[in-house]
Amino acid sequence: MQGNVGSKIRDARKEQNITLRDLSERSGLSVSQLSKLENGKARLTVDVALMIAGVLHVPVASFLFSPKPGMQARRSITRAGSGILHHGNAMEFEVLCSDFRDKTNIFWRVTLRARSFEENGGWRSHSGEEFIHVLSGSLELHTVHYDPTVLQPGDSILFDGEMRHAYIALGDEPVVMLMSNTVPRDGLPAGAVV
Numbered sequence: 202m203q204g205n206v207g208s209k210i211r212d213a214r215k216e217q218n219i220t221l222r223d224l225s226e227r228s229g230l231s232v233s234q235l236s237k238l239e240n241g242k243a244r245l246t247v248d249v250a251l252m253i254a255g256v257l258h259v260p261v262a263s264f265l266f267s268p269k270p271g272m273q274a275r276r277s278i279t280r281a282g283s284g285i286l287h288h289g290n291a292m293e294f295e296v297l298c299s300d301f302r303d304k305t306n307i308f309w310r311v312t313l314r315a316r317s318f319e320e321n322g323g324w325r326s327h328s329g330e331e332f333i334h335v336l337s338g339s340l341e342l343h344t345v346h347y348d349p350t351v352l353q354p355g356d357s358i359l360f361d362g363e364m365r366h367a368y369i370a371l372g373d374e375p376v377v378m379l380m381s382n383t384v385p386r387d388g389l390p391a392g393a394v395v
Contacts, residue, residue: 206264207239213257214239227256277301284310290322291315292368294380306381313368313376318343324365329383331362338376341369 214224221239225232230252237243238253245264254261277298284295292315297308315321324345333340334357342350342358345365352358360366362382370376 205241206245207241209264210235210245210253210257211239213259213263217257219257224253224256228252275301291320305384307384309380309382311376311378311380313338313340313370313378315369317369318367321367321369324367326365327362327382329362330359331366331383332359332381333357334379336377336379338374338378339371340376340378341371343367343369 214221219227221232221235224230224235228235230249234243234249235253238245238249247261247265250261250264254264277300279295279297279299282295284297285299287294287296291313293312295310295312297310299307313321333342333352335352335354337354340352342352343366344350344360350358351371368376
């Protein structure tokens, strides 16, 4: 797979008539490192892919992901307020774009009203990663390994879901956030519905 990634980088670079040395100077990566990437002898990390994609003005996803045969034309739309609703402890989860089969992420629009750790139901944890982007309100995120973090509208955070965590809404307004959870590699449990 790394060789395939390397050829994508090489093709994007050559389409723009950029030499390895030019790409090196613009990205801050060594010519040797870039050559190894293009020849499949070095592993591409997300940080390096972001640097190269920024210089070449191409979507970083074109380096990080390969399309799956037969699944290139999928899309899912959730109209405002039409997602499946789940209610938790002082939280409301609206499932977004849930009709893909074999998906790797679950997307939610979450409204949080919990004003205390207890009202939120205490600690929670799950497999995979969790991403949060605050749309409105002020969120205080508690985790067992870090001091509480306050996130304001426009702030985002990504963390390991297995780390116990809890959410608290600060102020008078509920917190509205977009959340994404990765689906564990072995998929959702049998009978799970989102």
